[in-house]
Amino acid sequence: MTPTVENKIDWPAFLEARQELGADFIRILGYFREDGTKSVAAIETAMRAKDAAAMVVPAHTLKGESLQFGAETLAGLAEQIEAVARHCVEVHEAPDELLEQVVQLRPVFEEALLLFERECNPLVERRNGGFGRKVDANNQSFGRI
Template sequence: MAHQDTELVNWSEFSRTRGELGAAFPRILGYFREDGVKSIIAVEEAFRARSAADLIRPAHTLKGESAQFGAYRLSVMAEEIEMVARRCVETRESPDELIEVVVAMRACFSETMALLDRDANPLAARRPGGFGRRVETPVQGFGRAI
């Protein structure tokens, strides 16, 4: 499958979006999380109902939002679901071939959000030693530069 070969997160895209959104970034990332969960639930429900037409909108939404945050693997998976669902609507087929992608999408979303949250957390960039801990420095001796 093509999505397995796609990078989980494109950090350049993530950084670009973070820079463009500035102080609004944490709030918008939260919206992405909420919308992503809703989209995944909608995709899973539509798949269970074998409704190709009902797969299209949540997959399309997830595709675009994921790409915006650099979540490329998730975006590729959503795009595959959307494209196959569109074809199935046109040919009046069941979207059964999507089972592996639909099942893998929730785990991919969770893994992606864990990485995005870790990188977006302002506390993640801590100084060595952390708050309240003394950082051990090597003994330099008087007048010596390291």
């Protein structure tokens, strides 16, 4: 059974990316889904082939794109895979020690996508009142001067 990993999202970074990208945000998030799916598959294929060199570029790409959207856990896993894969290439070893991280990668990626989609869906009720601000039932000042 795959160990569970808390999927940490830096919501302020996510919201900052959303604001900076504006109308292009959903399209670029779609590219993240497509590119991330390809990167995860490439890393898994490389792991099965024990090809550390083939892990480096997709792990690097996944790390950078994950950080852009605040997917810290995913970026951290990708960074570990990239670093160890680079080391394995340098010392001419198979990346066997990465098995646990590679097994965790797909579920963490898919959960991050689910969390992003939930945040972007206007029909989903926000647990915290939306956009990182907790609604205080006693605070009746919303809309007042």
